[in-house]
Amino acid sequence: MLHAHFTVRKFLNLTGLFALLSFALPCLAEHEHHHHEIAKDTGYTVAAAEYVLPEIELVSSHSTTQKLATVMGDEPVMLNFIFTTCNAICPIMAATFMEVQKKAAKQGIKVKLVSVSIDPEQDTPSALADFARKYHAGANWEFYTGDKTNIIDLQKAFNTYRGNKMNHIPITFMRRNAKARWIRVEGFASATDLLNEFNKVTAK
Amino acid sequence: MRMQISSGLFGLVLSLACVAGDISKTAAPLTDLELGRRIYREGILSNGQTLTAKGAGDVALSGKQLTCASCHRRSGFGTSEGSRRVPAITGKILAAPLTQTYREIRGGRKSGEGARPAYTESALIRAITQGFDVNGREMDPLMPHFMLNDTDLKLLLNYLNTLETENAPGITESDIHYATIFTPSTTASQKKIVLDTIKTFFDGYNAETRGEDRRAKHGPWSKAWQYGSFRHLQIHSWELTGPAEQWPEQLQKYYAQQPVYAVVNGVGLDNWQPVHDFCETREIPCLFPTTDVPGKSTKPYYSVYFSEGIALDARVAATFLQNNTKTASRILQIYRAEPRSEQAAQAFSTAVKPSKGTHLDELKLAQDQALTHELLQQHLASSQANTLVLWLAETDLPAVDKVIADTATIKTIVVARSFIAADTKFPTSMQPRTYVISPYVPDIDMVKHLIRYQSWAKMHHLETSEVRIGANAYFASMMSANAVRGLRANLAREHMLDQFEHMLERGLFFSVYPNFTLGPEQRYASKGCYVIGPMSAQDKKEGRYPKKWIVPDKF
Numbered sequence: 132m133l134h135a136h137f138t139v140r141k142f143l144n145l146t147g148l149f150a151l152l153s154f155a156l157p158c159l160a161e162h163e164h165h166h167h168e169i170a171k172d173t174g175y176t177v178a179a180a181e182y183v184l185p186e187i188e189l190v191s192s193h194s195t196t197q198k199l200a201t202v203m204g205d206e207p208v209m210l211n212f213i214f215t216t217c218n219a220i221c222p223i224m225a226a227t228f229m230e231v232q233k234k235a236a237k238q239g240i241k242v243k244l245v246s247v248s249i250d251p252e253q254d255t256p257s258a259l260a261d262f263a264r265k266y267h268a269g270a271n272w273e274f275y276t277g278d279k280t281n282i283i284d285l286q287k288a289f290n291t292y293r294g295n296k297m298n299h300i301p302i303t304f305m306r307r308n309a310k311a312r313w314i315r316v317e318g319f320a321s322a323t324d325l326l327n328e329f330n331k332v333t334a335k
Numbered sequence: 336m337r338m339q340i341s342s343g344l345f346g347l348v349l350s351l352a353c354v355a356g357d358i359s360k361t362a363a364p365l366t367d368l369e370l371g372r373r374i375y376r377e378g379i380l381s382n383g384q385t386l387t388a389k390g391a392g393d394v395a396l397s398g399k400q401l402t403c404a405s406c407h408r409r410s411g412f413g414t415s416e417g418s419r420r421v422p423a424i425t426g427k428i429l430a431a432p433l434t435q436t437y438r439e440i441r442g443g444r445k446s447g448e449g450a451r452p453a454y455t456e457s458a459l460i461r462a463i464t465q466g467f468d469v470n471g472r473e474m475d476p477l478m479p480h481f482m483l484n485d486t487d488l489k490l491l492l493n494y495l496n497t498l499e500t501e502n503a504p505g506i507t508e509s510d511i512h513y514a515t516i517f518t519p520s521t522t523a524s525q526k527k528i529v530l531d532t533i534k535t536f537f538d539g540y541n542a543e544t545r546g547e548d549r550r551a552k553h554g555p556w557s558k559a560w561q562y563g564s565f566r567h568l569q570i571h572s573w574e575l576t577g578p579a580e581q582w583p584e585q586l587q588k589y590y591a592q593q594p595v596y597a598v599v600n601g602v603g604l605d606n607w608q609p610v611h612d613f614c615e616t617r618e619i620p621c622l623f624p625t626t627d628v629p630g631k632s633t634k635p636y637y638s639v640y641f642s643e644g645i646a647l648d649a650r651v652a653a654t655f656l657q658n659n660t661k662t663a664s665r666i667l668q669i670y671r672a673e674p675r676s677e678q679a680a681q682a683f684s685t686a687v688k689p690s691k692g693t694h695l696d697e698l699k700l701a702q703d704q705a706l707t708h709e710l711l712q713q714h715l716a717s718s719q720a721n722t723l724v725l726w727l728a729e730t731d732l733p734a735v736d737k738v739i740a741d742t743a744t745i746k747t748i749v750v751a752r753s754f755i756a757a758d759t760k761f762p763t764s765m766q767p768r769t770y771v772i773s774p775y776v777p778d779i780d781m782v783k784h785l786i787r788y789q790s791w792a793k794m795h796h797l798e799t800s801e802v803r804i805g806a807n808a809y810f811a812s813m814m815s816a817n818a819v820r821g822l823r824a825n826l827a828r829e830h831m832l833d834q835f836e837h838m839l840e841r842g843l844f845f846s847v848y849p850n851f852t853l854g855p856e857q858r859y860a861s862k863g864c865y866v867i868g869p870m871s872a873q874d875k876k877e878g879r880y881p882k883k884w885i886v887p888d889k890f
Contacts, residue, residue, distance in 0.1 A: 174476070194888065218405040218855040219416045219477055226394040226401075250854055252862040255888040265400055279850075295840040296854065297416055319476040322394060 175318030177328060182313050185284045189247065189275040192259035199285065202275060205309040207333050208243045209325065212291055212299065214250035215262040220301050223319065227303075229266045230322035236269075242329060244272040249286060249296050251276045289313075307333050371494025376409060378402035380487050390479035401479065403491070405855070409636065410829035411498035414837075414855075419477055423825075426496030429454040460488055503828050505596030511566040511819060511826075514595040515808075516573045516610055516624070518582075518603035525602050528798050529625075529808040530572055533599065535795045536812035537568040568816060571595060575609075582609040590617070597622055597828065600811035602804060604628075605674040611638050620828050622835070623811040623860075625804055627675045627753055635858055637828075639835055641807065641848060642861040645675050646682035648751045648772045650887035651864040652724055653686035655770065656749065657693070667720035669698045669706065669727060679726040679751065686887070696720060705730075708737040715744070722747045729759040736762030757781075771867040775803070775847040777880055785847070803847045810846040814838070850884070862886050 187199050203210070211228065213221040228244050235242050248254035254262075259274040268274070276282070286292035293299055303316045303325055314332050316325065365373065370381045378386040378398020386398035406421045407413050411428075413421040432453045451469050454462070458469040466480045467473055483491065505512040515533055517526050573589045575582045586609070597620040603610060604627050611630020614621035614637045621638045629640045656666065666687065670680035680697065687693050696718035700706060706727065711734055714720075721744055725731070739745055739762075748765055752773035761769050776784045781802065788806045792799045799805050818834040819826070839853040839860060848861040863886035874881055 214854065216854040216856050217416065218408070219414060219419060219421050222396070222401040222405060223390050223394070223477055223479075226390055226396050230394045250852065252850070252852060252886045253854060253857055255886065257889045295837075296852075297837050297840070299416060300419075321476075 175316055175320040175324065178315045178317070179312045180290075180315055182288050182290075185281070185288050187277065187281040187284060189277040189281070189285075190256060192256050192263055192274040192276075194256040197275075200309070202245060202273070203306075203309070204243065206243055207241060207307055207329070208245060208305065209329065210245045210247065210289075210304040211302065212249050212286065212289075213246050213262075214248050214296055215254050215258050216250065217296075217299075220299065224301055224303075225262070225266045227320070227322050227325065228272060229268070231325050232267075232269055232272055234322055234326055235271075238326070240326065240329070242271065244268075246272070246274050247282070247285065248274070248276045249282060249299060251279050251282045289315075305329050305332050367490055367493055368497060371490040371492075371497075374403070374483075374487055374491050375494050376402060376404045380483070381490055386481065386483070388479035388481045390476070396479050406477065408829065408833050408855075410825075410827050410833055411495065412825055412827065412830045412833065414833065419475065421477065424495060425499035426492075427499045429459060429495065456492065459492060463488065463491070499825070499827060502826060503596055504594035506566065506826055509567060510569050512569045512571060512593060512595045513597055513599045513815060514571045514573045514589065514593075514601075515599055516575065516586075516601035516603070518575050518579075518606055518610075519577065520605055521602040524798070525801060525804050526572070526574070528801055528805045529600060529602060530570070531797050532792070532805055532808035533570045533812045535797060536809065536816070537570055540816045541567045566819070568819075570599070573601075579606055579609050583613060586610065586613045590619075595619065596826075597815065597831065598624070599815045600624055600808045602626070611635070614638055618828065620832055622815055623807065625807045628678050629859075634856075636856070637832070638858060639832070639853070640859050641846065642774055643859045645679045645751075645753055647859075647862075647887070648753055648774060648864055649679045649682035649726075650686045651866065651885045652749050652751070652772050653683055654885050654887040655772075655866045655883075656722060656724075656747070657687070659747070664692055664722075665694045665696075665718065665720045666722045666724055667696045667698060667714060667718045668724040669700065669711075669714075669731075671700045671704070671727060672702045676726040676754070679753075683724060683726075694718075700727075706734045708734045711735065711738045715742070719744075721745060722749070724749045725754075726751060727754055729755045732759075732762060732765065736764050739768075740764040752778075767869050769869060771865075773865045773867055773882075774861060775865075776845075776849045777865060777867055777882060779878075779880060781847065784845070784849070788846075806846040 184199050184203065188196050189199055189202055190196050209228070209231065211224050213224055215221075225246070228246065231242070232244060234240075248259060254276045256276065259276055263272070263274050277285075283292060289302075289304060291299070291302055300317070301319055303320065304313050305316070305325075305328065306313045311332070314328060316328055320328070373379045374381070374386065378401070380386055386402065388396045388401070390396045390401070403424075407424050408421075411425040412423045415421065430453055433451050454469050461467050462469070462474065462478075463481050464483060466478055513533075515529060517529070571589075571593055573586070575585050598610070598614060599622050601610070601624045603624060607624055607626040607628060608630040610621065610624070611632065613619070615630075615632055615635055618637055623639060623641055625641070627645045629642075629644050630638060668680055668683055670676040680699075684695055684697070687695055696714070698710070698714045715738065723735070723745055725735070725748065727750075735748070739748070746768060748769045750769060750771055752771055752775060755771070757778045775781070782789070785802060785806055788809050789799060791809070792805060797805065814835065818831050818838060822830055822834060836853050836855050836857065839851050845851055849865070850863070851860040852862070853860050863884050865882045865884055868881040868883070870880060
């Protein structure tokens with residue numbers, strides 16, 4: 132179950148009105164400005180939440196099958212959902228992870244990046260491997276697909292499931308270790324923004 | 336009157352002539368239009384280098400990851416993902432001001448989300464390179480800031496002006512013309528099923544919406560966007576004859592007689608390549624033909640298929656056997672010298688080749704050669720196979736039965752539903768070790784799955800004996816009609832294909848296939864097959880088939 136920090140977020144989660152987020156965003160930003168965490172003028176929001184990971188297996192871009200718990204591990208991790216034929220949001224999200232990877236290496240920050248496809252039948256392991264090459268993914272950036280129903284369960288667990296893959300929205304999740312809460316960064320955060328948030332998460 | 340973004344500013348011909356000359360010394364130099372299109376679609380600049388950009392604050396992007404067309408689409412009409420809207424950027428749309436719409440007024444939005452004055456050339460250049468719109472507002476971070484020099488900017492703007500043409504061929508004030516195509520191997524009964532199905536569906540569509548053309552003409556201005564695209568749907572039957580080499584000429588002739596907006600369904604079970612090529616070169620959408628051998632080309636765009644056909648069956652078979660490593664070590668595949676069977680065998684051997692420890696032998700039968708048990712026994716002895724893969728029809732099974740009954744060495748037999756009739760009863764000897772590759776919903780569940788189609792067809796007294804042919808035609812007609820309806824006032828063919836990419840996941844109809852998804856540039860809707868295994872005693876008692884859905888990786 133998900134316990135959101137802010138009342139506004141809680142309201143949104145409870146009512147499942149994420150499809151209306153575009154309309155809600157301006158007022159959301161205004162509202163949360165009085166609180167904290169919301170980065171000024173960047174249009175992304177940050178919330179902490181507890182998600183219960185389903186007991187499922189995923190298939191990596193190297194065709195190996197792994198338990199979800201193993202994929203997420205006990206080390207600092209960032210997670211996003213993509214699909215390889217997505218034309219607007221995913222190229223930006225993937226490019227942002229590419230930049231995070233570069234910046235993290237430069238700054239000596241240890242982070243594992245995980246991208247999970249929400250179009251598992253199209254995104255076979257080799258399709259993901261091609262995508263990984265396109266974004267120069269290194270050893271710390273892993274790509275996963277899986278059984279269609281498992282992938283839906285996973286999206287539901289993170290409250291990102293929108294039925295049709297074309298309805299997805301840009302969200303990045305991060306956590307310090309297996310016991311820590313997840314931080315949900317919603318919107319287009321830049322690589323610098325993501326690393327800032329990540330540093331807060333790991334510093335706690 | 337059509338406005339041009341940068342009219343009078345194309346003194347480019349001279350400067351481009353030399354640039355183009357540099358890129359391709361041997362081939363003919365690309366025209367301005369082709370250079371612009373290459374920037375837009377492929378992210379390659381006029382000097383042959385890759386387009387670069389900055390996105391979402393600090394992210395370096397290149398044309399390998401992202402082009403104009405990836406978001407704004409080949410059509411130029413944009414897209415939407417979740418709450419993000421990618422606006423239309425055809426020259427015609429950019430050159431006109433966008434005023435607040437009726438919907439926005441009713442929605443109570445003061446500014447009007449998309450309201451803006453017309454784009455001038457300099458405003459457009461600022462938008463593309465610096466990310467500010469014509470109102471001076473910073474655009475959505477989705478829009479990267481592109482690094483383009485003056486030459487390339489002008490080529491690109493020139494290309495945007497060509498994006499939205501007047502009505503596509505096959506569209507008149509009152510009608511949209513479609514063709515359905517039959518290759519010579521199609522039976523008379525199949526043709527009749529397809530034509531009757533499409534005609535009946537179109538008639539229903541045309542009758543049901545008879546008032547819409549009047550509404551478009553005389554309705555309130557606020558409804559124009561909703562009814563502007565309404566046209567009556569017309570279907571034309573194009574029957575191909577003779578050898579495949581003659582088909583292109585016949586297609587040209589049909590098209591010259593009656594240009595069509597798109598090709599809908601049609602049947603060509605054992606060859607579709609010439610139709611595929613025709614549609615790709617003429618840029619005509621070719622929507623869901625019933626074929627086992629879809630055409631191939633590099634990055635097909637205009638052809639949309641139910642599945643990859645028989646090659647998919649073969650790759651599923653290979654994946655299934657490789658996951659069952661215990662039994663898949665020595666395979667004998669048997670096929671016949673006919674196009675579907677040959678293509679299956681070829682795809683199968685390509686798919687199993689990379690795996691280690693698997694040995695593959697083949698037996699190819701002549702077109703009219705029957706499989707005898709002597710022949711099979713002889714090949715089993717020489718190949719020492721423990722697995723049989725049969726790209727054969729049910730008429731060949733008695734020979735297999737006779738051999739299997741005498742030997743315990745064959746542990747697994749794989750057959751394909753694409754070759755074997757629905758009501759086939761397997762010989763007792765085969766039953767405990769036979770797996771059926773089925774791209775369709777298992778026959779036992781088919782009636783339930785197609786209940787809407789069946790009821791509709793019965794209501795209209797249509798023949799339903801060949802369920803795949805009929806249900807596919809029904810599905811394709813419905814998709815074509817609904818896609819056009821969703822286009823509102825923009826009837827560009829590429830825009831219709833955009834619709835297809837989005838609408839499938841929310842569709843209620845799947846034809847004989849269990850599972851459809853499409854997405855941007857995806858052209859095969861069904862991506863896997865069932866492997867239906869032998870029934871255990873318990874399964875028999877409960878009347879169910881153990882089945883597994885397998886989506887093969889690319890080999």
